[in-house]
Amino acid sequence: DAGITQSPRHKVTETGTPVTLRCHQTENHRYMYWYRQDPGHGLRLIHYSYGVKDTDKGEVSDGYSVSRSKTEDFLLTLESATSSQTSVYFCAISAGGYQPQHFGDGTRLSIL
């Protein structure tokens, strides 16, 4: 296992509430990523980080924000959750260069 822990693993919440998902790594890797996985769309990049306090947008970043105050933690926040954000969210890490990304086990988020 790549030393990635996502929490919570499952969450059900209501539209309009804020939600924060956490990704914790023990590999000391520089790069961290947040994806969402939806039927028919595969894995799509939300945001990524290339160092502490260094983040950038992916292809589906609207409605999401991220923060990385420590190497080991990357937080994904939905400021005001909408039903369209119901999905499975995956965190990934990479050492950079041409090293592959390794994924956590995901968070299943349902927004009612």
Add this chain to the structure above:
Amino acid sequence: GQQLNQSPQSMFIQEGEDVSMNCTSSSIFNTWLWYKQDPGEGPVLLIALYKAGELTSNGRLTAQFGITRKDSFLNISASIPSDVGIYFCAGQYGGATNKLIFGTGTLLAVQP
């Protein structure tokens, strides 16, 4: 967003059969990756390919990085029931962000 063309979308085979799936892109990649995803889990890296023309094996799995750098294939020999899952290809540009572009996935079902 960009996705790689992966085929077939699904395969239903008998145990012991060989399997072949491929991935094509309009873009050139520096790295091709193959992942497998089991239900309720994150994608797990199977094989990473770093050079055009490279042929790499991992047990019963063999993958190749296409000469044009725009395609890759994965073969599974003598399939077994635990090969069941979704297989994803991913192209990686490398560079500063190490971002991945994913294929649409191939669902493999193996009947004992």
